Amino acid sequence: MSGPVLAASVRYAADGAVEILDRRVYPFEVSWVRCATSEDVAVAIERMVTQSSGPLFAATAGMVLGAREARHDGPEQAAARLRAVGARLVATRPTNNHIRDAVHAVLAATVDRSGEGPPAGDELVEAVEAAARAHEDGYRARSAALGRHAAGLLDDGTRVLTHCWADAFLIATVEAARAAGKRLEFVCTETRPYLQGARLTAATLVEMGYRPTVITDGMVAAALSDGLADVALTAADRVTLDGHVINKVGTLGVALAARAFGVPFYALIDAPDPQAPTAADVVIERRDGDEVLHALGTRTAAEGVTGYYPAFDVTPPHLVTRIVTERGAYHPNNVKESL
Template identity: 60%
Template sequence: MGPVLADSVRLTDDGVEILDRRVFPAERVWVHCASVEDVAKAIEDMVTQSSGPYFAALWGMVLAAREARSLAAEDARAHLAKAGERLIATRRTNNHLRKAVAAALSGVDGQTGDDLAAAVLAGARAGDERYRSRSAALGRHTAELLPDKATVLTHCWADLYLVELVRAAAGKDLAFVCTETRPYLQGARLTAETLAEMGVDTTVITDGMGAAVLSSGRVDALVTAADRVTMDGHVVNKIGTLGLAVAAHAFDVPFHAMVQAPDRLAPTAADVPIEYRDGTEVLNRPGIRGLYPAFDITPPRFVTTVVTDRGPFSPRQLGSYYEEIP
């Protein structure tokens, strides 16, 4: 059995079940989504985050194919296209949603009825397997960069990347320091809970403590996931990553950003839309505004390594990732 959050989105006979990460681990509540719109709303409302939306989109497209079983080929294609657009639009900074939709539709070629549903299900299952295998490779490559008994500072919730890193580093006796990651506290609730579940030495700090901890000499590496990495080496990740990366750079602590692959559709940081969420998620008080950019962008000069499923790369040499890929 793996950690709970490694399997938090499930396809059922009558919908998609999503573990509500907004209340985990205090409660284990599964949100039932009976339609594509239900799945999209769950993603928008932060029922699931990190890689969760990828899996939700995979299985959401299966629901769309089930809905289209009674439609003629042209109408079925239009229904799937609309469903894919709706899911991709839920959170545009991370490109996982686009990849999930493409994976689910990869075997669609004019089928209708049950054949269409079967084709989309096969594509979604292949997308699920591919994401997990690439995450495992990413974890192995990242583990190789860390010394034995390393103390690792991490931010937000790196999901399967973190799970696979811990598995790959078995025997290295790693310890982790997790930032709380306001306002949803993914670090304090999701990262810390999963690390503890896997038997890892885990410490939680507030977001404002990161620079001081990095200055202490007790941290061997800053390791985070990346929602997207541009071809020129900018790392887009949960808000707060930039500040930690700058502090790590100042105190000679390497920053390793984990991503399955750099995004060829994002040559530069200007090509990545940054999601701004409602400021009331930060502060809800009359007469005072809250500001919530959900992501920030770390320039390559503050990034030591971009670790991919094909190994580590300098942020300035990411083009070589695709040299052997047509």
């Protein structure tokens, strides 16, 4: 049986272009956005064609396209071009460090490798393709390990509240729970303004054989008060060394409600960010407020209304029960020990 559709949402076309599954319209449409250049990939990431861990795979593919674009440059010129492509990709979404880490991994293995001059031509393309595959495989392995640790925190029959789309982390957790003979139940927030929870999380869980319940973002406290879920489980776009969880806006509200009603709150991340000692070291992306005035392409607010859209919020350590990484489940105050 093949995995969920969203587990493989970036692919190469026969002619070498990159195709990215358009998560803005999935599951109502299975549409692929064609990217012929590295700049096309950057624009697709900015426009939310892909989200969560999707930008990691888009970034590695963008670096491959960048190497192909530099195929006829000399070594130093090719290196400079590839670094510029990387910088452009990193700038697209500053809060989640998946893109940054993917770009740095590719550069470190190719044009910035120590003791050797930068490759060029076909050698550069082959080196970047190999580095991209290695980084992607490493991420999948880390996600699988994380999923096993997360599943270990869940009993058979646990009712899990999710917020937004946890992507590979959630898929790995569900697969690990299933392998351990545990059957879970799910409640998913719809997650405004792109409805990732209703469209991506819920659709993927249905694909994996579950029948999740969808609630609006404003129903979390009521749902927990009514006993609809036993744990809250979200991904984290970034975790700081002092245990702050940065994730899709609304996560802080989930954590507050969970604390109020005695529900454990677990955050999933492959590892905390060694470059972010505190929350002050993380840039919180501010998106165009007009995005919250629309749902699925239709305006939902009157003309003359303005919107406000911090795409992420920060949940302090005292609201987090455990942070689950590839190396285990840690108290937020000790999460830096997982590095």
